[in-house]
Amino acid sequence: MSMDGIAIGLDIGGTNLRVAQVTYRGEVLKRTRRETSQDIVKDIIESIDELITEDTVGIGIGIAGVVDSTSGVVKRSPNLSQAEGIDLKSILSDKYNLPIRIDNDANAATLGERFVGAGRRFEDFVMLTLGTGIGGGVVINGALLKTASELGHITVEANGKKCLCPNSGCLEAYASGRAIVSDVIDQLEKGADSLLKDCCEGNIYKITPEDVYNYALEGDTLARETLKNAGKYLGIGIASLVNIFSPQAVIIGGGLTGAWDILVREAIREANKRAFPELIENVEILPAQLADNAGVVGAASLVLYSSEAK
């Protein structure tokens, strides 16, 4: 296969559709971004048509939700319900006559890290993306595990907080950006003493995870304790994943990695207390590298990278 081609990578989140031309070296040539409409198929096709070239070897799509990567059908996508049930793979195969690969966005980002990011050094790693929710992906023997890998939805508290999924006590309900903000607001509503009361011109319902981190750095106790508590739960989840997957590394990406020094440090401490010592002793816990491009490069890697093509 020529190494000159590009893949089109599409990262389809709740409200944004990001698309890029990605080379075999993982470089982004051109990229676009638009808001998603109710006609998601039209959005996708228009975006591809803008960027497709004669050198395009395939189209990769990472989409938030539960995807059957074999059939290419989006089974459930809470933030993008207009995509549910659509057989994107067939539609795009018919139109472009190119290989089409579709997977969950966190799985795609995981493969992107393996392709040109922090996962290049590891044959076996677990990736967690900490954003509004928590996504995940797993690489074993250099290849993406073809499973749902909904790592944010493992139970950490049997009778715990209600999650947005049917479960209670999910990791996501304790260690996601949404959980951190929700905890802070709960405490402020109960009258907790914190500088965060004055955040966002006094509208505490506009507090973001970044605000919590910034106030924590300034020494605010509520902000710091909330992040540490989320980090503790993140560590509990990491310990379970280490006991399951015995990985060489745990790679952490997503918006919350900004809070590494408080959140992830606490998680590492907790995970080391809990996991099998002989399994965790050599595990590297490190940040993802692809940052803003993780979504589109990950999606393109579904086409460009395979464990055979190392």
Next chain:
Amino acid sequence: MSMDGIAIGLDIGGTNLRVAQVTYRGEVLKRTRRETSQDIVKDIIESIDELITEDTVGIGIGIAGVVDSTSGVVKRSPNLSQAEGIDLKSILSDKYNLPIRIDNDANAATLGERFVGAGRRFEDFVMLTLGTGIGGGVVINGALLKTASELGHITVEANGKKCLCPNSGCLEAYASGRAIVSDVIDQLEKGADSLLKDCCEGNIYKITPEDVYNYALEGDTLARETLKNAGKYLGIGIASLVNIFSPQAVIIGGGLTGAWDILVREAIREANKRAFPELIENVEILPAQLADNAGVVGAASLVLYSSEAK
């Protein structure tokens, strides 16, 4: 490769060493059993020498503990500490000049189910072995996942009961045979009213999981509630595993499968409430088939079965 050969399968538990000749059809020809001594290498070699023939194509070993299946070194084996750190693979390779495969006993049993048991129908399944502790294994795309798969050591209660491992709140601390007996004894010591007080000639410290199941069938409330509580936690664990692995089936083996009607039924109910609906809706939860031979057939399958040789 000729299909006439046999493999020697060794199942090395805490106190027993079971060894068998196993054919490519998974049949057990001859088998032996002995107690393990402090000289585990001598035990193993004597057992192999008893059963090895000219048709032997390899030797497979399933051993309780954490095993590095690549190097063949037993990293930790709490009930068989004399095996820790021994490079069994090199020792046996040198002596027999045959392929030697070593893995955790639960991983071996999982591959055995895939080879000639309940896993034959499934490309993707999770196996849980419910005994004194809880072991596990995972098959994806028809092949055993080469990971620790310590599925009994995922956290289900963040601040829960102390496990024998460094963690607290492990699935094993709530849903294993040891946990069930320990729960019953705790309740009896607190004066709970139960027919189990008269079990084992009044020595409640001799109660077994089978006793608890038998009393539950006779209508004893404490026995029944204890099993249902363990089943609830088992279901919580299963839901997490379904969200991670999106399997076609969950296969349950080990001594506790006798309590299926109470324990596992409750687990299925709980798992269905908690897992992603689109992931669990088609999951079959069913008992393992290999029963007494699971250990030796599983160990032999490490040699006899590969995903390529379907």
